[in-house]
Amino acid sequence: MRSILAIIIIALMMTGCKSEAISNTPTVQPNELASNEPNQQPNRTSEKVVIYSLKDGDGSKEAIESIYQTITEADLVEVFKKAFEEAEALKGVIKMTAPTYKVIIGSSEYYLLIGEDKTDSIVDLDDSHTMFRLSTSDTIKIREILSWSKPEKAVQGLVMDKKVITRDDSYRVLVATNWTKQEKMTTDDWFAKAEQNRELAWYTIDKEIYDKLHISQPVAIRAAAMQLDSSPPIRFSITAQIIDPILTKSSLYLNLIEEELYNQQLLLTPISPDKEWILDGIKPSRYTVSPINNEADSTRLEQVSIYIFNSEQQLEDGLKDFQKQTELINMLYPRIYKLNNAMIFYWAHGNMEETAKLGSYFDKAVKLLMEK
Numbered sequence: 001m002r003s004i005l006a007i008i009i010i011a012l013m014m015t016g017c018k019s020e021a022i023s024n025t026p027t028v029q030p031n032e033l034a035s036n037e038p039n040q041q042p043n044r045t046s047e048k049v050v051i052y053s054l055k056d057g058d059g060s061k062e063a064i065e066s067i068y069q070t071i072t073e074a075d076l077v078e079v080f081k082k083a084f085e086e087a088e089a090l091k092g093v094i095k096m097t098a099p100t101y102k103v104i105i106g107s108s109e110y111y112l113l114i115g116e117d118k119t120d121s122i123v124d125l126d127d128s129h130t131m132f133r134l135s136t137s138d139t140i141k142i143r144e145i146l147s148w149s150k151p152e153k154a155v156q157g158l159v160m161d162k163k164v165i166t167r168d169d170s171y172r173v174l175v176a177t178n179w180t181k182q183e184k185m186t187t188d189d190w191f192a193k194a195e196q197n198r199e200l201a202w203y204t205i206d207k208e209i210y211d212k213l214h215i216s217q218p219v220a221i222r223a224a225a226m227q228l229d230s231s232p233p234i235r236f237s238i239t240a241q242i243i244d245p246i247l248t249k250s251s252l253y254l255n256l257i258e259e260e261l262y263n264q265q266l267l268l269t270p271i272s273p274d275k276e277w278i279l280d281g282i283k284p285s286r287y288t289v290s291p292i293n294n295e296a297d298s299t300r301l302e303q304v305s306i307y308i309f310n311s312e313q314q315l316e317d318g319l320k321d322f323q324k325q326t327e328l329i330n331m332l333y334p335r336i337y338k339l340n341n342a343m344i345f346y347w348a349h350g351n352m353e354e355t356a357k358l359g360s361y362f363d364k365a366v367k368l369l370m371e372k
Contacts, residue, residue: 087132218243279318
C-alpha cells in the first residue's frame, strides 16, 4: 500500500511542477511543535477512531485479526469523519471486494476497502447495500495515516506566500518552519532566516483552510513523508490548523491588511512623503494605491496611510490627535476606516460628498478583515 500511496502523492504534487526530484525524507527536518511549543500540538479528544485489521474481510467476529490503530488526536479524527461524510455514493451494481479494515468512529461502523487505483471506498454497516467512494485527497490522507506506526508530529510555521495551482485547482502555502512565539522578529526576518537555513516548504492544503490563512499567519501542519525535492520542497499536508494569529504585532497585522487590499485588486506601492501625520506617537506606512492591471496616471495616484496602534484605546486617542491637529486647517480629509487596533486613511481625490473612486474596494477589504 505504501508504494501505491507514494505514486498517488507524487502524481498529485507533480501537477503544475517542472522537473523535481522525489524524496521520502525531508532534506531538512522542520522544527517540531513538541520541541518548541508543547502546548501547540493538536489536542487529543474523547472521540476516537478505532481501526481493526480484517483477516478475510467478511466482518465477522472471527475475521477481526487485531486492533490495527487507535486514533485520539482531534485533527486526525476529523480527517476520517470529514472523509467518510463527504464520500460519494456509487450508483448501479457494484462488485464489492473484501474489506481490508473495519473502522469505528463513535457509534458508526464502516468497512474500508483499499482500492488498486487512486481512490478507496467505504461501506456503512448501517447501509451495507451502498458503497461510497472517497476523494483522491482523502484517500491519500487516510492511507498516509494508516502507514504510520505512531502519529506524525505537527510542525509549526509562519505562512509566507499563497498560490493556486490552476491546472488541477489545488492550493499551496509557503511556510517558514522555523517560527516560534518566543523569538520576536519581523516577517521579513523570519523569511530571510528560513531561506538561509533551508527551512521553507510549500504545503498542498484544503481550500477551506487556504481561504482562512493569510500572510504571516501561524499554522500547525502534519504532512506526508513523501515530498518533491524542488526548491523549496513541496509537501502534502494531512492536517493543517490555524494557530491563534498575533494581530497585535504591528508587522503581522500590517501584512494582513496589505494582503487583503491586494486580494481586492488594489496595488499598494510604498512611498516616503516629506511630511506625515504622526498620531499619538505612531507613524503610518504610506502608499500610492491604484487598481491592479489598470494603467493609471502616475501624477494622479491616490494614497493610503495605514496606522497600527498598540491598542484600540490608543487608536481612539490617535483619531482625536488627528482632529486636533487639523481643526484649523482647510484640507481634503481622508476616508477613515477603523479595524481593531488599525486605522486606514484613504486619501481619495474629491470631497467627502463625492463617491471615492476606490471606496468600494476598501469597503469590501475592511469587511472581510473584520470577519477574520
